[in-house]
Amino acid sequence: VSTCVTQLGRFGTGLQHLYHHLSLPVRHMPTQTAFVNVIIWLANLSCVSNMPYLVILDASHNEISNFFGFQPPKNLKEVNFSHNRITKMKDLSAYSSLSKLDLDYNSFREIIGLEQCCKLTHLSLANNKISRISGLDSLLLTHLCLRGNQLERIEGLENLRSLQVLDLSLNRITSLSGLQNLHQLGSINLKKNLITEIQECKHIHDLLLLRDLNLLGNPLQLKITVTNLKSQVSSVNKYDPPMDVVAARNHMTHLVYQLMQPQILYDSTLPSADSPYPMLVLTGPQGCGKRELAHRLCQELSEYFAYGTCHTTRGPYFGEENGIDYHFVSEEDFQHMIHMGKFIQTMPYGGHSYGLTRDAIEDVAREGLACCVHMELEGVFSLKNSYFEPRFILLIPTQVEKYKGHLKSRGLYTPAQIDMAVLRIELYANTNRQRPGFFDNVIPSGTARKQFVLKIFCCVSISYNKENISISDQNHDDPHPDTDRLAAVVSPSSDRRPGSNIKPILPPIPTGRKTPAAPSPAPSPRPSPKAAVTEGGDANMEQ
Numbered sequence: 001v002s003t004c005v006t007q008l009g010r011f012g013t014g015l016q017h018l019y020h021h022l023s024l025p026v027r028h029m030p031t032q033t034a035f036v037n038v039i040i041w042l043a044n045l046s047c048v049s050n051m052p053y054l055v056i057l058d059a060s061h062n063e064i065s066n067f068f069g070f071q072p073p074k075n076l077k078e079v080n081f082s083h084n085r086i087t088k089m090k091d092l093s094a095y096s097s098l099s100k101l102d103l104d105y106n107s108f109r110e111i112i113g114l115e116q117c118c119k120l121t122h123l124s125l126a127n128n129k130i131s132r133i134s135g136l137d138s139l140l141l142t143h144l145c146l147r148g149n150q151l152e153r154i155e156g157l158e159n160l161r162s163l164q165v166l167d168l169s170l171n172r173i174t175s176l177s178g179l180q181n182l183h184q185l186g187s188i189n190l191k192k193n194l195i196t197e198i199q200e201c202k203h204i205h206d207l208l209l210l211r212d213l214n215l216l217g218n219p220l221q222l223k224i225t226v227t228n229l230k231s232q233v234s235s236v237n238k239y240d241p242p243m244d245v246v247a248a249r250n251h252m253t254h255l256v257y258q259l260m261q262p263q264i265l266y267d268s269t270l271p272s273a274d275s276p277y278p279m280l281v282l283t284g285p286q287g288c289g290k291r292e293l294a295h296r297l298c299q300e301l302s303e304y305f306a307y308g309t310c311h312t313t314r315g316p317y318f319g320e321e322n323g324i325d326y327h328f329v330s331e332e333d334f335q336h337m338i339h340m341g342k343f344i345q346t347m348p349y350g351g352h353s354y355g356l357t358r359d360a361i362e363d364v365a366r367e368g369l370a371c372c373v374h375m376e377l378e379g380v381f382s383l384k385n386s387y388f389e390p391r392f393i394l395l396i397p398t399q400v401e402k403y404k405g406h407l408k409s410r411g412l413y414t415p416a417q418i419d420m421a422v423l424r425i426e427l428y429a430n431t432n433r434q435r436p437g438f439f440d441n442v443i444p445s446g447t448a449r450k451q452f453v454l455k456i457f458c459c460v461s462i463s464y465n466k467e468n469i470s471i472s473d474q475n476h477d478d479p480h481p482d483t484d485r486l487a488a489v490v491s492p493s494s495d496r497r498p499g500s501n502i503k504p505i506l507p508p509i510p511t512g513r514k515t516p517a518a519p520s521p522a523p524s525p526r527p528s529p530k531a532a533v534t535e536g537g538d539a540n541m542e543q
């Protein structure tokens with residue numbers, strides 16, 4: 001035996017090999033390898049004592065419980081005892097040629113007896129029961145694997161200056177302290193340990209050869225992810241805040257300023273404050289015709305709606321009147337109003353400020369009417385935060401070239417302003433796509449005015465208690481619109497805003513309202529010259 005290779009295949013095919021190799025004289029096999037057979041399942045390796053020239057011994061996957069229970073072959077370099085039943089290491093000073101020792105999947109509790117194995121470079125003790133690293137001080141290990149043990153700290157490695165690859169994954173290690181002097185380290189695996197602080201990395205800061213560091217599955221990973229996420233979110237919020245964030249800030253600002261003012265607890269001139277005043281908001285990109293339609297709506301349905309005049313710092317266009325189209329104020333006055341808590345929401349647009357005041361809404365509420373306003377999308381986001389529960393109708397141009405041409409023909413905008421307005425169409429479209437129900441109704445450009453009015457009616461019929469409203473249409477194209485038919489035209493998203501309960505979004509019109517039974521073409525309670533001015537203007541574009 002001692003002159004031959006003993007090669008028993010580990011998976012049961014080795015017996016023929018055994019006999020085949022047994023017939024070989026040793027001079028043909030200068031490097032001897034012993035494989036032992038799982039079918040035989042060796043319990044001891046005493047036979048190896050008769051193999052003085054053995055160099056590599058693979059005794060893995062057996063039932064061996066005796067650690068190196070054989071006379072040491074002089075040149076034994078590599079031993080694989082993995083997947084056996086060995087519980088205790090012993091002094092291996094007689095095995096001084098050992099360079100590679102695989103002891104994975106046994107039941108070792110401590111590392112002992114290797115002190116004299118000065119040629120040992122690879123040691124693997126994965127999946128044992130080792131709770132403390134010891135006895136390695138004098139070794140020249142380059143590879144050390146202690147994966148899947150019970151280590152709580154990295155200790156006893158300080159002198160392993162040759163160590164290049166260290167696997168300490170699947171332990172209970174909480175700190176990277178103990179690695180700082182291992183300057184040859186190129187790879188550290190600390191996956192699935194208990195490291196919580198990223199500051200622990202200071203211990204490996206000076207390891208210049210370190211290429212791989214695996215800290216996956218440590219508590220700090222979650223922390224880093226959350227921290228990264230937090231810092232990403234905060235940088236996004238700082239430099240490119242989403243509309244929700246801007247709107248929340250805007251709402252908070254005005255709420256805080258408002259709360260800093262003396263509070264009026266009861267105003268007998270106002271309808272009950274138990275429910276928010278009815279409000280209709282027309283939104284869409286600049287010049288899409290929403291302002292004109294708001295004016296027209298207030299004129300044609302003056303029984304129900306009155307125009308809520310916003311404030312702006314821009315100067316009036318030709319034909320615009322202060323207090324009707326806007327309250328035109330200076331930037332200074334606008335800022336002062338903000339600080340006086342006057343606004344519900346504000347928004348910068350095109351280098352100017354725009355804002356809707358609480359007074360504008362309450363003035364309309366005093367008349368027992370629903371307030372109709374127009375604003376850009378950011379304003380809508382802000383209002384969604386407020387106590388008011390408006391109905392939102394989006395007017396969206398669908399024919400971009402036509403819309404562009406219309407803006408050009410107004411002669412009010414620079415090419416850059418036109419481009420911006422056109423770009424913002426996508427913003428509205430995306431919001432509508434991504435947030436179903438965000439708008440109560442969407443009216444594409446090109447919708448016939450009749451249909452538009454029908455849809456507004458639908459909105460009204462849903463907004464108000466249906467018993468209280470009858471839609472007669474003496475002024476409109478459709479002589480007998482009934483609410484059922486109107487309901488058929490309304491898009492599903494207009495049914496009810498998400499989150500609202502069964503009751504109508506807008507309460508019945510406060511007492512004091514004229515009976516809506518027979519709306520007449522009486523003049524609007526508020527002048528709406530803009531509607532007259534633009535009759536056939538922007539609104540016509542929608543036709």
Ligand SMILES: Nc1ncnc2c1ncn2[C@@H]1O[C@H](COP(=O)(O)OP(=O)(O)OP(=O)(O)O)[C@@H](O)[C@H]1O
Pocket residue numbers: 284285286287288289290291292310311314345346347349354355356374375376377378379412
């Ligand atoms: N309080 C507000 N909050 C947000 N947006 C507002 C507010 N008031 C007005 N806006 C919007 O600001 C944009 C610029 O208004 P401006 O009146 O200067 O433009 P315009 O060229 O007349 O456009 P439009 O015909 O759409 O009103 C418009 O889209 C308008 O609806």
